[in-house]
Amino acid sequence: MQIATKEVSAVDMVKTALEKAKRFENYNIFISLNEENALRKAKEIDEKIKKGENPGRLAGVPYALKDNFLNPEGNSTAASKILEPLGSPITATAVEKLEKEGAIMIGRANLDAFAHGSSTENSYFGPTKNSKDEARVAGGSSGGSAVAVALDIVQFATGTDTGGSIRQPASFNGVFGFKPTYGTISRYGVVAMASSTDVIGFFTKSADDMDLLMSICAGQDPKDMTTLPDYYNQTPAKDVKRIGVIKDFDNDKVAPEIREALKSEVKKLESKGCEIVELDMPTLKYALAVYYIIVPAEVSSNLSRYDGIRYAYRSDDAKDLADVYSKTRNDGFMPENKRRIMIGNFVLSSGFYDAYYLKAQKARTKIIEEYSKAFEKCDFILTPVAPNPAFKLGEKVNDPVSMYLEDVMSVPINLAGLPSLSLPVGETKDGLSLGLQLIGPRRSDKNILAFAKELA
Amino acid sequence: MKITREEIDHLAMLSNFSLTNEESESLGQDLENIIGYISQLDELDTEGVEPTYQVFEMENIWRSDEIMPQDADREELLALAPESQDNQIKVPKVL
Numbered sequence: 145m146q147i148a149t150k151e152v153s154a155v156d157m158v159k160t161a162l163e164k165a166k167r168f169e170n171y172n173i174f175i176s177l178n179e180e181n182a183l184r185k186a187k188e189i190d191e192k193i194k195k196g197e198n199p200g201r202l203a204g205v206p207y208a209l210k211d212n213f214l215n216p217e218g219n220s221t222a223a224s225k226i227l228e229p230l231g232s233p234i235t236a237t238a239v240e241k242l243e244k245e246g247a248i249m250i251g252r253a254n255l256d257a258f259a260h261g262s263s264t265e266n267s268y269f270g271p272t273k274n275s276k277d278e279a280r281v282a283g284g285s286s287g288g289s290a291v292a293v294a295l296d297i298v299q300f301a302t303g304t305d306t307g308g309s310i311r312q313p314a315s316f317n318g319v320f321g322f323k324p325t326y327g328t329i330s331r332y333g334v335v336a337m338a339s340s341t342d343v344i345g346f347f348t349k350s351a352d353d354m355d356l357l358m359s360i361c362a363g364q365d366p367k368d369m370t371t372l373p374d375y376y377n378q379t380p381a382k383d384v385k386r387i388g389v390i391k392d393f394d395n396d397k398v399a400p401e402i403r404e405a406l407k408s409e410v411k412k413l414e415s416k417g418c419e420i421v422e423l424d425m426p427t428l429k430y431a432l433a434v435y436y437i438i439v440p441a442e443v444s445s446n447l448s449r450y451d452g453i454r455y456a457y458r459s460d461d462a463k464d465l466a467d468v469y470s471k472t473r474n475d476g477f478m479p480e481n482k483r484r485i486m487i488g489n490f491v492l493s494s495g496f497y498d499a500y501y502l503k504a505q506k507a508r509t510k511i512i513e514e515y516s517k518a519f520e521k522c523d524f525i526l527t528p529v530a531p532n533p534a535f536k537l538g539e540k541v542n543d544p545v546s547m548y549l550e551d552v553m554s555v556p557i558n559l560a561g562l563p564s565l566s567l568p569v570g571e572t573k574d575g576l577s578l579g580l581q582l583i584g585p586r587r588s589d590k591n592i593l594a595f596a597k598e599l600a
Numbered sequence: 601m602k603i604t605r606e607e608i609d610h611l612a613m614l615s616n617f618s619l620t621n622e623e624s625e626s627l628g629q630d631l632e633n634i635i636g637y638i639s640q641l642d643e644l645d646t647e648g649v650e651p652t653y654q655v656f657e658m659e660n661i662w663r664s665d666e667i668m669p670q671d672a673d674r675e676e677l678l679a680l681a682p683e684s685q686d687n688q689i690k691v692p693k694v695l
Binding site for chain 2: 230231233234235326327340341366369370372427430432433434436437444448451452453454455456457458462463464465467468469470471473474477479482483485486487489490491493499500502503504505506507508509510512544545548559560561586
């Protein structure tokens with residue numbers, strides 16, 4: 145991480161980042177820029193440095209904030225119409241921790257509205273374009289964050305990962321994307337999607353930078369009852385010897401170039417003295433169905449609060465109270481939000497609850513057990529992140545099931561609450577980014593990043 | 601599994617959406633496809649398996665019974681609502 149010093153001023157770093165953000169405007173990376181606040185903060189950092197005070201571990205480092213994080217600087221839209229006018233009075237704990245170390249938010253990054261999607265095409269503000277090919281998707285839901293880092297506009301960006309929303313866009317843009325163990329970083333002040341799988345993580349250019357951000361943001365927060373006491377900074381080093389690969393993922397539904405990338409990475413690991421362990425995990429093929437039952441159920445509940453009464457937007461056509469609810473929600477949500485809310489209400493409704501929701505929670509237990517058994521045989525598991533590199537804009541957006549299939553290899557990790565690092569492993573012959581993910585047991589976050597540093 | 605128009609209307613009502621006719625039709629088709637996909641879970645044997653509702657490793661996190669300062673005060677919270685009056689959130693007439 146390049147931090148501000150006597151030689152490199154925070155003001156210059158922030159100005160450069162803002163200029164780049166404007167130069168790459170056609171990628172539609174940012175929903176809004178935070179110019180005035182960012183420059184003011186940069187001046188404060190430079191003052192501190194001049195006075196010889198400690199400006200923090202992220203002094204003057206410009207970053208992009210996924211726009212589902214709350215912060216009073218500008219509006220927190222979650223890329224939706226229903227929250228577009230929302231100026232939040234509170235600051236997310238993760239933002240507070242980053243800024244305490246001197247990091248400076250230069251803009252709010254685009255996402256699929258409410259983080260529902262795998263391409264950033266479900267944003268009310270239009271899609272973000274891929275950093276390698278403007279005709280292709282950025283991935284999602286944290287598409288803006290991934291592209292902001294890939295194009296070197298910022299040194300890092302925040303993300304949220306409910307089923308792959310950090311790892312898949314990271315792999316589509318050739319950057320590191322980390323989904324920590326469930327409960328590692330406080331979610332206070334972040335727009336909830338599915339509370340049993342949502343986590344906060346980051347995009348960076350190196351495993352080192354990721355480690356620094358994790359060490360700053362990990363830890364218990366009295367404002368979020370689902371945070372673990374800080375284990376991250378207390379993790380003892382571990383000698384990694386055995387890497388698992390999942391047999392079932394080597395099939396013709398996975399693009400040949402991704403299978404090749406996996407094979408060459410496996411060879412590299414063997415040459416470094418790692419033992420490769422083949423894993424049989426037959427329940428994983430049901431993980432996507434489980435995910436698209438549990439997550440919509442939680443979505444339907446979490447998004448019921450957007451009612452046209454308490455937050456921001458209300459439909460102009462609403463004549464009576466029933467109208468306020470139904471017209472505001474109908475106008476304010478994107479089609480994908482509506483699909484997920486309706487599926488959630490379907491799987492939770494009487495008559496279907498046992499067959500879908502309860503069944504999925506039982507299957508979730510089997511998936512967790514399968515990972516536990518796998519980690520008796522290996523230290524980490526290496527798999528693709530997505531079945532293909534970045535696809536074309538418009539290719540899948542009207543076919544929800546084919547869009548959901550993008551998540552087939554990323555969602556099982558969220559259902560089990562495991563940490564996973566998406567790391568860049570080269571490009572296709574057409575110059576599209578390729579990524580693989582390194583998955584570990586719960587609380588092995590620091591060891592995953594340490595191992596990734598070794599691999600680099 | 602076929603999703604009838606009545607079922608779509610019922611789900612729209614549960615979800616509080618005033619769908620247009622066109623939206624009901626296209627969402628109906630999407631929902632049918634999605635439900636078709638997730639129904640493959642039928643094949644998986646879950647006999648005798650306990651459900652998992654959360655993957656957080658801790659239970660019963662209590663906080664002490666003290667009044668804690670809130671991050672936002674009443675004015676700031678009321679300012680989020682589309683309409684308010686006399687320290688209350690305002691909605692259209694109910695009765």
